[in-house]
Each structure stands twice: as structure tokens, then as C-alpha cells.
Amino acid sequence: MDAFQTEIVDLLPRLRRMARVLARNPADADDLVQVAVERALERRSQWAAGTRLDSWVFRIMKNAWIDETRSRTRKGRVFAPAEEGERVADQRVVSMETRLEATAVERALAALPEEQRLPIALVLIEGLSYKEAAEVLEIPMGTVTSRLVRGRMALMAQFGGRGA
């Protein structure tokens, strides 16, 4: 295993986390991670050393997801339904109170349109800058900013964010 592969292995937990935002179903999410990782290895010569590897793989994963959703739509296949039990992203949360909250936050994010869900996940969960998120999503930074605002306002409205 070389340095590049080691870095990809180290990224796996974060890739799984991001994939769950995209796919909303843990099994689909891991399939997506696998596809993204395989593509990343195939195209490793295209990665510019010194740039963020995570951003690069996130972009590959985003495109893999677009391919997957298109092909599923073409084939008329349905997505595996997000099951309540599986939907709780954080299995560590043991206290019922926190667990309910985690489910609610997750559910709220899952309910957002994809164009808002992705920038929110990249910036708020993965900690990317607006510029880096724009590069992953291959959209202008101003678009990222406006989608972030819209998505967050929707989330905060549900959680009584303002003044709560």
C-alpha cells in the first residue's frame, strides 16, 4: 500500500459520512463510497499533489452519485427506502433525548433539496471553505453562498434556531 492509498484509507470514515448525506441510506452510501474510491484510484494521476485530497475525492463521489441517480432514473428503479432505525446517523448517541435530536436534525437535512444539502454538508459537517465547496460541487462560489443561506434558514426554522 503506498502513501496515496494510505491517505484514501484514512479518509474512509469521512467519505462514509458524506455518502450518507448524499444517499440517505447506509447501504447505498457504502456502495457509493466504494465506487468513489475505485474511481479515485483509477484516476490518481489526475490528482494534483499539494491540493486537498478530501475535496478531490468528494468531487468524484458527487459525480458518481449523479451518475448513479441518473442511471437509476433511467432504469426506473426505486431507491431503497430510508428506514427509521437505520436513519440515525450517530449510533453512539445513547441517551434517548440526544438520539431523538440527532434523528430530527438528520431528517431535516435529508428533507432539503440536494442542491442545498450538499453545500451544507461540505461546509458545516466537513468543514470545507466556501471556495473549496464550490470546487467540489463545480458551481460558482456565489451559488454556494446563496444555497447555504437558503438551506440553513430552512433548518433553523425547524429547530427554532433564531432566538432559541
Place this chain on the structure above:
Amino acid sequence: MAITEEMIMAYADGELDAAGRAKLEAAMAKDPEIAGRIEAHLKLRASLADAFGGALAEPVPDRLVAAAKGAPPAKTADVVELAKFRAKPEAPAKRGVPRWAQWGAIAATLVVAVVVDRAWLATPAAPVAFGPGGQMAAQGELATALDDQLASGGGGKAVAIGVSFRSNHGQYCRTFQVNQGQGLAGLACREARGWIVPMAMASAPQAAQAGYRTAASEVPAPVLDAVQGLISGEPLDAKTEAAAKAAGWRP
């Protein structure tokens, strides 16, 4: 100037430049509500990170680690035992892949390998028994299905037969999917003492299949790989399969 939601958000995200920060902090000093709005953004950030933090703590499935290491997919599944009898080096290279195997490979990319429950395999009701030297032999319903069930005839719910073929050792071999317990997919070859299972892997029970082709398309990749290494010629068709069955699967 007016403080927009966009500015407040950018402040919370650390995306404002020095001038923007100064403006916002000046506005905050006059209007305490702004501080509350910034706090709401920060709280949302924290609860999202919390809700999705679980993926970071969970162990990563082996198949993903293997994929990151660039291992061929066949090695990512949890294979109980893969006998080493692959195609002999002197055997002529097979031209192309049978059509059913191509479908199978596509479907198999979606197969999630789960660890075989060894405790289940150790019970008398298990489809396979371990002989001396760790060799697996089919027993019970699996052995009966391998004897009696035709791949081309669709099949019972407990066991589905995928494909039947002649191995390059001259034996008859069949792929199977056990739809009981934890589920088991694999390959069995008929020897004088019964159905020997050179390889099997955990494979979640599948809904009853309509027939031969559908069943074949569900064969997991490692099983297909084993078939590829073992098959001589093409899979049996309905007629040759029935004849093999009539002959007690003895070559």
C-alpha cells in the same frame, strides 16, 4: 449598512474578511439580536456535526478498506474457504465471458458481503458440514437441492441453484444460494462421497427467483470468480442438466 443573513452566516463560518468582520462586530455592539443569530448558526453547525459524527466512530467495512487498497473485488468478500483449484495454467484461455456471468458480475457489484456466522454453520441444521482438514460438504436441504433441483426449473425457496457446469476436473458443479439462516452462497462439486463445497460465502437470503437466468444474475462475484476458474466449456443448458441429474451427477 444593513446586516444580511448572508453576512451573519459567513461570520459564523469564518468566511468574512477583516473589513466585513469589523462591520459586523460594530453592528453587533449596537444590536444584541445579531449575536443571537450568529449563535444560532453555530448551534446548527454543532448539531449537524453531532448527528453525522457516528460514521466517524463506526468501524469501516472491510470491503471499503480493500477497495481503497486497490484489491480486486473478489478478495473483499468474506470467503469461508476458497479451494486453490483455479484453472490449470495449461488450460486454454477461455474466450469471452458467458452472458450470464456478465450479468452476474454487474449484479454482484451491489452485493454487500457480510461475515459468515460461524456459530450458525456449526449447528446440525447448517447447510454445510466441515470434514477433516476443514473441507466443507453439503448436507441436509442443500445436499437434497443439489441432487434434485434443476437450475433451469426455477426452484424451491430454501435453496436456489444458480448454474450447473462441468469442471475442468470432469465433475459436475453447481452454484447455490441458501435462503435460510444468515444466507450462504457458494459452489458445490459432486464427488463420490457427496457434494463438496470448495467455496462459500455469506450472502443474504434472496427472494424466490423466477428462474435460471435471474438466479444466475444474483451470484456474488467471488462465487463467479470461482466458477470462472473451474468451468470447462459453457454452463449446462436445461437438457444437459436434466441428463446429468438423471445420471446422478456422475460423469
